[in-house]
Amino acid sequence: MMARFMSAAWMKQGPMLGILASFAIVPLVSQDPYALGVWTFLLLNILVVVGLDLLLGYAGQLSLGHGIFVAIGAYASGLLTTKAGFSGWAAMPVGMLAAALLAAIVAVPTLRLRGYYLAMATLGFPVMFDAAIRVTSQWSGGSSGIISIPRLKVGSYILRDPLVYYYLVLGVVAVVLLVVWNLANSRLGLKLRAIHADETAASARGINVTSLKVMVFVASATIAALSGSLYVHNVQFVAPDTFGLNYSLTLVIMLVVGGMGRIWGGILGVVLLGWMPELLREAATWQPVIFGSILAIIMLFAPSGLAGFVRRRSFFSPEEAPAGRPSVSSDKPVLAVRDIGKAFGGVQAVKGLSFDVCAGEIKSIIGPNGAGKSTALALISGAIAADSGTIKLGGHSVGQRPAYHRARLGLGRTFQHARLIPTLTVYENMMLGASVLGGRCEAEASRILHQINLEHVAHAFPGETNQYERKLIEIGTALAASPALLLLDEPGAGLSSAEIEQLASLLREQKEKGCAIVLVDHIMSLVIPLSDSILVLNSGSPIMDGTPAKVIADADVRRAYLGERSDVHA
Numbered sequence: 001m002m003a004r005f006m007s008a009a010w011m012k013q014g015p016m017l018g019i020l021a022s023f024a025i026v027p028l029v030s031q032d033p034y035a036l037g038v039w040t041f042l043l044l045n046i047l048v049v050v051g052l053d054l055l056l057g058y059a060g061q062l063s064l065g066h067g068i069f070v071a072i073g074a075y076a077s078g079l080l081t082t083k084a085g086f087s088g089w090a091a092m093p094v095g096m097l098a099a100a101l102l103a104a105i106v107a108v109p110t111l112r113l114r115g116y117y118l119a120m121a122t123l124g125f126p127v128m129f130d131a132a133i134r135v136t137s138q139w140s141g142g143s144s145g146i147i148s149i150p151r152l153k154v155g156s157y158i159l160r161d162p163l164v165y166y167y168l169v170l171g172v173v174a175v176v177l178l179v180v181w182n183l184a185n186s187r188l189g190l191k192l193r194a195i196h197a198d199e200t201a202a203s204a205r206g207i208n209v210t211s212l213k214v215m216v217f218v219a220s221a222t223i224a225a226l227s228g229s230l231y232v233h234n235v236q237f238v239a240p241d242t243f244g245l246n247y248s249l250t251l252v253i254m255l256v257v258g259g260m261g262r263i264w265g266g267i268l269g270v271v272l273l274g275w276m277p278e279l280l281r282e283a284a285t286w287q288p289v290i291f292g293s294i295l296a297i298i299m300l301f302a303p304s305g306l307a308g309f310v311r312r313r314s315f316f317s318p319e320e321a322p323a324g325r326p327s328v329s330s331d332k333p334v335l336a337v338r339d340i341g342k343a344f345g346g347v348q349a350v351k352g353l354s355f356d357v358c359a360g361e362i363k364s365i366i367g368p369n370g371a372g373k374s375t376a377l378a379l380i381s382g383a384i385a386a387d388s389g390t391i392k393l394g395g396h397s398v399g400q401r402p403a404y405h406r407a408r409l410g411l412g413r414t415f416q417h418a419r420l421i422p423t424l425t426v427y428e429n430m431m432l433g434a435s436v437l438g439g440r441c442e443a444e445a446s447r448i449l450h451q452i453n454l455e456h457v458a459h460a461f462p463g464e465t466n467q468y469e470r471k472l473i474e475i476g477t478a479l480a481a482s483p484a485l486l487l488l489d490e491p492g493a494g495l496s497s498a499e500i501e502q503l504a505s506l507l508r509e510q511k512e513k514g515c516a517i518v519l520v521d522h523i524m525s526l527v528i529p530l531s532d533s534i535l536v537l538n539s540g541s542p543i544m545d546g547t548p549a550k551v552i553a554d555a556d557v558r559r560a561y562l563g564e565r566s567d568v569h570a
């Protein structure tokens with residue numbers, strides 16, 4: 001048992017410890033103070049790029065002015081130590097706090113929106129920072145910068161030896177890297193990858209997308225400020241030119257070349273591109289050409305960066321599946337929808353829709369194409385807001401609540417076109433689904449994988465599975481959250497009759513366990529035998545709600561919908 005634990009721990013920490021060990025032996029190869037200075041500078045850039053990777057590679061948010069957070073750390077240390085009598089150690093957290101504050105101020109309005117708003121907001125940072133330094137030149141030193149910044153001290157010992165400073169910086173980098181590495185390979189990393197791939201799907205899995213994006217941006221800005229502070233106490237000088245737009249873009253390029261979303265990719269990018277100017281010093285005029293050519297070649301032949309050549313390895317593996325949960329049932333409605341409506345411009349997609357679904361009940365919604373079925377599910381799940389009406393989940397009014405909040409209250413859903421996270425393995429997708437429960441989601445993920453018979457594709461990525469498996473995986477990710485209510489949008493589409501039969505038995509099992517299900521589908525051989533009741537929508541409005549027998553016998557329904565189809569009989 002102990003040996004298994006040790007090998008699992010080594011498997012998880014091993015790669016990062018290996019990288020850190022390589023940096024630890026650098027001084028054994030050369031103790032040339034200049035070379036050590038370059039390596040120290042690279043380590044400081046690794047700090048920034050690794051923080052940027054969390055933001056860009058994991059959460060998919062681009063910051064084009066990230067160098068400014070380094071500048072804030074550098075200037076806070078420079079100013080507070082030269083003008084306010086702070087020690088370097090005391091100035092450091094002030095710079096980090098200032099960077100975190102600025103990041104939060106920028107992030108809260110921009111990261112609520114999807115798209116490149118953060119990139120646009122941060123693009124102006126270098127120019128604004130430069131202007132701010134020049135306007136406040138009396139105390140900030142203007143374009144001449146600040147000189148004679150004191151070195152860090154431990155007691156009366158001044159950290160001026162390049163070798164000592166290298167190991168100090170390496171120690172800080174080691175702590176940050178191990179923390180970031182463990183975060184990236186934890187549930188948080190899965191959530192960030194989910195946000196990157198599909199914010200709507202992430203919200204449906206109970207993830208508060210905005211707050212997570214803000215948190216990561218603030219954390220990466222704080223790490224960047226720490227780097228800036230350590231930098232100025234080494235070079236003892238700071239000027240605004242160091243942190244221009246070029247620097248911020250170079251950070252992004254290092255990450256892109258090395259490979260985003262891997263941590264070690266960013267480190268590789270910094271080392272490769274960081275050493276290049278040194279190696280090409282003789283051909284200084286050719287440097288931009290060579291730099292640009294390398295970037296173009298990487299973008300053409302390895303758009304995922306150098307790390308993209310290595311298949312991502314998951315640190316999560318299915319465990320022994322625990323026993324299933326006991327069944328629950330109650331007559332209280334799990335879902336109560338009253339008079340909801342939604343218009344898209346002139347199109348009234350849903351109008352006057354009301355119904356209840358109790359625990360252990362399957363309610364199907366059918367209707368012709370464009371009848372408003374998917375819109376109804378989107379309104380119930382919170383993917384879009386209703387114009388009118390009320391929605392109650394387990395007695396809680398959720399009409400104004402975002403999708404992630406409804407997911408946390410026990411609403412699971414699938415989409416008309418399966419929305420899995422392509423960058424996560426099947427098992428990790430299950431874990432993401434289960435993560436809304438808190439606690440150890442590995443066990444729940446394993447249980448569902450076993451239940452839907454997909455253990456053989458646990459380590460595959462969704463793109464490597466077939467259509468039926470993808471449908472099951474998406475239902476599985478919803479089931480992993482132990483939903484009280486499950487919304488299914490056309491789960492039967494494109495499946496063979498044998499697959500539909502298997503799907504029906506999986507849904508029957510969920511019903512028996514007390515799950516309330518709302519099923520939207522055109523496949524009557526799935527809908528009719530499975531449903532307790534069927535609601536028929538036509539042009540957004542309900543025209544009938546009753547037992548399957550009553551619905552298929554209704555003349556209006558047959559005219560509006562069923563009469564057009566040949567597979568009506570169960």
Ligand SMILES: Nc1ncnc2c1ncn2[C@@H]1O[C@H](COP(=O)(O)OP(=O)(O)OP(=O)(O)O)[C@@H](O)[C@H]1O
Pocket residue numbers: 344347348349367368369370371372373374375376416
């Ligand atoms: N985001 C949107 N913007 C504008 N119109 C929309 C949007 N979503 C849906 N609609 C319109 O609302 C109406 C209902 O669409 P919805 O997708 O809900 O129908 P449906 O019953 O699910 O159809 P199908 O069976 O083809 O999936 C359609 O006229 C559709 O064009």
